[in-house]
Amino acid sequence: MCADLQSLYRETLIEQSRNPKNNYVLEGANRRSELKNPLCGDVVTIYLSVSGDRIDEASFEAQCCSICRASASMLTTRISGSNRLSAISLAEDLIAFLNESDSVIFENDDSLQALSGVKAFASRIRCATLPWEAFQKAISD
Amino acid sequence: MIENLTPPATPDALKQARDDFPILSRTVNGKPLIYLDNAASTQKPQSVIDAANRYYSHENANIHRGVHLLSTEATAAYEAARKKLAQYLNASDESEIIFTRGATESVNLIAHSFLEPLIKPGEEILISHMEHHANIVPWQLLAERTGGRLRVAPIDDNGNLELDACLSMMGPKTKLVAIVHVSNAIGTVNPIEAIIAKARENGIATLIDCAQSIQHMRLDVQSMGCDFAVFSGHKMFGPTGIGGLYGKRSLLKRMCPYQGGGDMISHVTFDGTTFKEPPSRFEAGTPHIAGAIGLGVALDYIESIGIETIRDYESQLIEYAVNRLKSCQGVEIVGNPDHRSGAISFIMENAHPHDIGTILDTDGIAIRTGHHCCEPLMNRFGISATARASIALYNNSDDIDALVDSLAKVRALFG
Numbered sequence: 297m298c299a300d301l302q303s304l305y306r307e308t309l310i311e312q313s314r315n316p317k318n319n320y321v322l323e324g325a326n327r328r329s330e331l332k333n334p335l336c337g338d339v340v341t342i343y344l345s346v347s348g349d350r351i352d353e354a355s356f357e358a359q360c361c362s363i364c365r366a367s368a369s370m371l372t373t374r375i376s377g378s379n380r381l382s383a384i385s386l387a388e389d390l391i392a393f394l395n396e397s398d399s400v401i402f403e404n405d406d407s408l409q410a411l412s413g414v415k416a417f418a419s420r421i422r423c424a425t426l427p428w429e430a431f432q433k434a435i436s437d
Numbered sequence: 438m439i440e441n442l443t444p445p446a447t448p449d450a451l452k453q454a455r456d457d458f459p460i461l462s463r464t465v466n467g468k469p470l471i472y473l474d475n476a477a478s479t480q481k482p483q484s485v486i487d488a489a490n491r492y493y494s495h496e497n498a499n500i501h502r503g504v505h506l507l508s509t510e511a512t513a514a515y516e517a518a519r520k521k522l523a524q525y526l527n528a529s530d531e532s533e534i535i536f537t538r539g540a541t542e543s544v545n546l547i548a549h550s551f552l553e554p555l556i557k558p559g560e561e562i563l564i565s566h567m568e569h570h571a572n573i574v575p576w577q578l579l580a581e582r583t584g585g586r587l588r589v590a591p592i593d594d595n596g597n598l599e600l601d602a603c604l605s606m607m608g609p610k611t612k613l614v615a616i617v618h619v620s621n622a623i624g625t626v627n628p629i630e631a632i633i634a635k636a637r638e639n640g641i642a643t644l645i646d647c648a649q650s651i652q653h654m655r656l657d658v659q660s661m662g663c664d665f666a667v668f669s670g671h672k673m674f675g676p677t678g679i680g681g682l683y684g685k686r687s688l689l690k691r692m693c694p695y696q697g698g699g700d701m702i703s704h705v706t707f708d709g710t711t712f713k714e715p716p717s718r719f720e721a722g723t724p725h726i727a728g729a730i731g732l733g734v735a736l737d738y739i740e741s742i743g744i745e746t747i748r749d750y751e752s753q754l755i756e757y758a759v760n761r762l763k764s765c766q767g768v769e770i771v772g773n774p775d776h777r778s779g780a781i782s783f784i785m786e787n788a789h790p791h792d793i794g795t796i797l798d799t800d801g802i803a804i805r806t807g808h809h810c811c812e813p814l815m816n817r818f819g820i821s822a823t824a825r826a827s828i829a830l831y832n833n834s835d836d837i838d839a840l841v842d843s844l845a846k847v848r849a850l851f852g
């Protein structure tokens with residue numbers, strides 16, 4: 297298998313896409329946002345239960361590819377129990393990191409770094425950012 | 438049942454075909470390109486590429502308006518391309534061919550200039566469940582503007598049109614039946630003869646979306662008997678940005694203009710304007726002259742091989758591809774139509790179509806993944822996307838074998 301492909305489909309990513317975390321409808325969520333990538337038809341829905349400045353719980357549902365599902369799993373794991381503002385800035389940073397070729401912000405973060413393989417596949421970057429964009433929409437609505 | 442896994446022999450007329458397409462000798466990700474995304478767009482033979490070059494190097498001028506030599510030559514070349522299309526489709530007159538940007542614009546033109554002035558609230562447009570968005574959305578928009586109703590003929594689980602249901606949906610309220618000839622997503626060849634026959638009996642106009650048939654089989658619009666047929670140049674070895682429609686002369690003559698501008702008028706005063714006869718009435722402004730000329734050269738290319746030769750060879754190749762994919766573990770073919778042309782859609786148990794597409798791409802294999810602009814069809818099968826391999830005259834059994842080998846890698850990765 298070629299190196300780019302190996303870097304795209306890292307074990308952590310395949311593992312998370314096979315057994316994603318927080319992959320359910322969150323009953324009692326007070327924020328919900330569905331985002332579709334019209335280019336490919338993938339759909340992700342992010343559910344949040346937010347109280348004050350805290351995101352108590354986050355979950356997702358999706359009809360999507362492995363990268364998008366792994367990314368949604370990572371996102372919801374990261375932001376569950378976190379501060380609202382820091383989650384917002386994490387999303388901003390991650391989207392910038394994936395879109396900008398020279399960005400290295402997540403070098404020391406193994407799990408999010410696993411998404412960086414998409415950088416070699418321009419057509420797949422949106423697969424990784426879609427859940428994060430859905431989160432941005434949910435939290436700002 | 439033992440499926441036929443013998444690769445089809447390449448007929449003599451196609452033996453050198455690959456060499457005619459310069460792009461087929463490039464590499465992708467270090468591997469020779471294997472192009473199986475022909476339903477999205479076909480590659481171009483050198484002769485079509487040269488035609489654009491020649492036009493801009495030696496003939497470039499506007500058409501239908503100059504007295505100088507270049508303009509006269511450009512006009513002649515543009516009109517010669519129209520004539521070639523008329524001959525290829527066996528239209529009774531070249532004025533029945535209108536150049537547009539492609540199938541999408543052709544459908545929109547027919548919606549605007551033919552159906553909109555005609556349809557009354559409550560009257561119906563009949564399409565099928567397997568249409569491309571290009572043959573859905575213009576009708577939805579029209580229905581919204583006019584109070585017309587869009588009706589959808591069902592398909593069965595194999596991806597065949599339910600013909601009886603379709604025929605029974607044609608009634609006194611139906612104004613137009615607009616049906617795809619060959620499905621771009623699952624390859625179904627529709628029984629358009631029966632549909633057109635019933636429509637004609639009932640005085641219903643017919644539009645056949647030939648975007649996926651014109652490059653694969655002989656189309657004779659007179660024996661088909663349809664009122665309109667639409668197509669895109671870039672899917673038949675021609676340039677992008679050019680395509681067209683066939684329309685029966687008696688209908689075209691009654692239709693209102695599509696866009697206003699130069700070249701489509703007889704007289705303009707500030708009190709009003711009179712319009713030219715078809716085809717000029719529907720070709721406002723400076724058209725894609727180089728594109729039309731290139732499309733004519735693409736037709737020459739098809740005819741130099743012979744569309745019957747192409748059809749016979751491709752039908753063997755697509756059968757070979759279906760049988761190879763059927764024997765591929767973990768691969769499920771979406772749609773099992775009685776008659777198939779050009780395309781095969783499939784899904785894999787654990788790998789999403791995009792993941793399949795990415796892995797194949799690293800092997801130099803280009804396929805399409807996604808909903809193929811057929812979301813209602815995807816919904817009918819309860820899926821959001823497929824992987825689709827689609828062939829053209831230059832593909833061969835080695836391409837299909839490479840596809841199958843690469844799918845084994847997908848399975849190894851995703852299980």
Ligand SMILES: Cc1ncc(COP(=O)(O)O)c(C=O)c1O
Pocket residue numbers: 476477538539540541542569571572617619620621646648649669810
């Ligand atoms: C069946 C069918 N109809 C219409 C179209 C639209 O063609 P274009 O985008 O060239 O206008 C396509 C293109 O994919 C098609 O496959």
